[in-house]
Amino acid sequence: MKELDLGRGVVLRPAKPTDLPELLRVCLQTGDSGKDATHLHNLPDLVGEIYVAPYVLHEPDFAYALWADNTVVGYLLGVLDTNEFENQLAQSYWPQTKARYAQQDFEITPSDEALLSDLAKQGFSDPELVAKYPSHLHIDIVESHQSAGYGKSMIAHLLSELKDAGSQGVHLHMSAQNDRARAFYKKFGFVELTEDENECIMGVTY
Numbered sequence: 001m002k003e004l005d006l007g008r009g010v011v012l013r014p015a016k017p018t019d020l021p022e023l024l025r026v027c028l029q030t031g032d033s034g035k036d037a038t039h040l041h042n043l044p045d046l047v048g049e050i051y052v053a054p055y056v057l058h059e060p061d062f063a064y065a066l067w068a069d070n071t072v073v074g075y076l077l078g079v080l081d082t083n084e085f086e087n088q089l090a091q092s093y094w095p096q097t098k099a100r101y102a103q104q105d106f107e108i109t110p111s112d113e114a115l116l117s118d119l120a121k122q123g124f125s126d127p128e129l130v131a132k133y134p135s136h137l138h139i140d141i142v143e144s145h146q147s148a149g150y151g152k153s154m155i156a157h158l159l160s161e162l163k164d165a166g167s168q169g170v171h172l173h174m175s176a177q178n179d180r181a182r183a184f185y186k187k188f189g190f191v192e193l194t195e196d197e198n199e200c201i202m203g204v205t206y
Contacts, residue, residue: 001061004157006150008068012157015056015063015075022072023056023065024048030074030140033175040111049097050119051138052077058088062161066141066150074141076154080165082130086123094122129193133171133203135162155188163206171203 004012015023027048031037038044055077056063066074079085098119106112125136137158141151162170174181176195182202190202 006153010068012064012066012154015065019065020053020056023052023075026072026075026142027052029142033178040109042107042109043112046115054089054093059085068145073145076158077138078158078162079136080167082125082134082136129171133169135167135170137170137172169203169205171201174200176200
């Protein structure tokens with residue numbers, strides 16, 4: 001893993017477990033299609049416990065935190081072998097996380113309810129998808145540091161690392177309504193693979 005200096009005091013560094021509280025905060029602050037979702041949730045850590053913590057804890061070789069002036073403002077998460085990763089999570093991470101939320105009495109919002117539904121569904125990806133696109137990635141940057149060119153450098157960095165590690169293809173999940181992100185990924189050769197009213201899955205092969 002390499003540290004990447006993006007200029008203007010912004011650095012992409014390997015993520016550590018001790019970074020998790022800040023990474024969970026960033027996930028919440030980008031949880032509304034890239035915008036701050038803090039006001040939508042009474043369970044502030046849940047979105048990050050679904051979409052960030054598994055990567056930092058179980059695939060640290062491709063987990064990065066974006067720092068700006070000693071503050072985490074984004075993250076870049078990748079998985080080389082999705083099948084192996086999901087098997088690891090199925091052994092302990094998902095059962096423990098699901099049990100923890102099932103055992104507590106929460107006053108939840110509609111957005112929390114949607115996330116709890118997402119948590120319940122966590123398991124395994126479509127075998128046909130991962131057969132052709134075995135790796136996957138996830139990236140988020142807080143609004144204050146979006147549109148500054150950091151995302152382009154970050155994605156290029158991770159795709160290069162995954163390719164060097166032997167990946168034959170990469171996929172990602174994104175909101176079907178996020179046209180800006182769709183256009184962004186197409187610049188890296190990603191194409192739409194499947195789509196419904198909520199989610200679009202895109203992929204690129206090497």
